[in-house]
Amino acid sequence: MPDTNAAPPPALDALIIGAGFAGLYQLHMLRDRLGLAAEVLEAGSGVGGTWYWNRYPGARCDSESHSYCYTFSDALLQEWEWSERYPEQPEIMRYLNHVADRFDLRRSIRLDTRVAAARYDEAANLWRVRTEAGQVLSARYLITAVGCLSTANVPRIEGLDRFAGDWFHTGQWPHGGVDFTGKRVGLVGTGSTGIQATPVIAATAKHLTVFQRTANYSVPAQNAPLTPEFRRHVKQNFAKIRQVMRETTNGHPFRISEHAAFDVTPEERQAAYEAAWAKGGLQFRATFRDLLLDPAANETAAAFIKAKIHAIVKDPATAAVLADIDHPYAAKRPPIDSQYFEAFNRDNVSLVDLRGAPIERITPTGIQTSQAEYPLDIIVFATGFDAMTGPLLRIDIEGRDGLALRDAWAAGPRSYLGLTMTGFPNLFTITGPGSPSVLTNMPVAIEQHVDWITDCIAYLRAQGIARIEPTDPAADDWVKEVNRAAAATLLPQASSSWYLGANVPGKPRVFMPYAGGLAHYRRLCDDVAARGYAGFALS
Ligand code: NA7
Secondary structure: EEEEEEOOOOOOEEEEOOOHHHHHHHHOOOHHHOOOOEEEEOOOOOOHHHHEEEEEEEEOOOHHHHHHHOOOOHHHHHHHHOOOOOEEHHHHHHHHHHHHHHHHOHHEEEEEOOOOEEEEOOOEEEEEEEOOOOOOOEEEEEEOOOOOOEEEOOOOOOOOOHHHEEEEEEHHOOOOOOOOOOOOEEEEEOHHHHHHHHHHHHOOOOOEEEEEEEOOOEEOOOOEEEOOHHHHHOOOOOOHHHHHHHHHOOOOOOOOOOOOOOOOOOHHHHHHHHHHHHHOOHHHHOOOOOOOOOOHHHHHHHHHHHHHHHOOOOOOOHHHHHOOOOOOOOOOOOOOOHHHHHHHHHHHHHHEEOOOOOOOEEEEEEEEEOOOOOEEEEEEEEEOOOOOOHHHOOOOOEEEEEEEEHHHHOOOOEEEOEEEEEOOOOOOEEOOOOOOOOHHHHHHHHHHHHHHHHHHHHHHHHOOOOOOOHHHHHHHHHHHHHHHHHHHOOOOOOOHHHOOOOOOOOOOOOOOOOOOOHHHHHHHHHHHOOOOOOOOOOO
């Protein structure tokens, strides 16, 4: 790493990478609650993180809006009005921009500043951070708030560079939008993103061809405008809602049923699924408490959704391809949709099954599978992300004794609590691999992490401790705990899941998020802190 020996500007107390949900709140806590000299470095030209980049048609959060927000400020909760059950990308951007203004955060955020490298200078006990423009900044604490889904996975398909039309990845969407009118569009990928984008693109495209590699479950979102009564209810009862979010496994504002799927009769089970389908959303997963634990219980939910696909999609051959799903329900991140399966009843939408006939190459005029060529004007890659580890590993991070994070994680991520790593003193990762993160309603996980990090830094300063770093045994035990928690569920059974890194060729197959539940995880983190940061070497 060049330049780091040049005279640096005065060191800050803390540098935060990323100005999304996590970075904004972390800045507020360190700068305004602890009074530290803290700054945020952000690659985008605005705040918003994931939502700054993901502007694709239909981009909407799958968490319900009244729970997809910060809870640290009652005033903020009372003044902000969400318009729909699920917030659309522009509304989330308005919210985060409002937060940035309301808490006067912008003066401490450097936009258009992508971090290229970060090196721990042991002699000075400082992190030296280099931006892509070559600027070097130093700080005692480095906090990554880089998100879990911010490194776009554009598949390396031969011929893409010679495609004569336009192509886009949903996670790097042009700010001016894309006009599909009169165009033949190919959409690759049927994860949450492809499922959200399909009906919206179909509404204006001349023809939309959806290329499906792995069929996916989806449940209707049942999105709708929020009524004034509901909004009033939320504002009056937020303390109770927040308590539910903190006590539940996934940080959502609803509880998981106490019943197992086979506690009830088949008729009662069917009625429960029908009611959950009509209510819509991720809550479907909470219909029975054992859906992610017992394969037979899961199969009842899977069969219900597959029957719905066959009932909705009129062409039996298309329905069969859509319902030919190879993994347990919700073992991959379960999408929710607005008219996804219905879109295949439109004359201008067709489905290509890539399982038997994979994409061979992209020609100047379209996509060539092993069976046919599909002429296209625009290709949309809804092909996901190099999730969780990707955003951290694309920064050249070097810890103690020249240890590169890339090498430390060659066989998969290794952390303590998903928050810290051996060999990387005073570095904290918000929603890092090994934390519940993507298995939860993210703002709840983010607030928990930021609060923990803030308390930890306050403790270090109060005690005159210069360095914190997890011990090897603590990190080894945590890796075991992450593996144990995943193995206790059906989650690792989806072999194509990005939770496992399976969507990125060559990525180690390791179940990355912590599946032990957010409430349990919160207790573990609190306990570590209460025991004087047990598992850490403090010096
Ligand atoms: P996902 O969930 O990773 O979905 C990506 C989709 O793209 C999935 O269907 C993949 O099939 C498909 N894909 C990936 N690479 C290829 C290639 N090379 N050829 C064909 N198809 C491919 O990403 P999303 O953006 O939808 O969602 C990410 C998260 O954002 C979501 O879970 C929410 O948490 C928010 P595969 O299943 O790998 O066979």
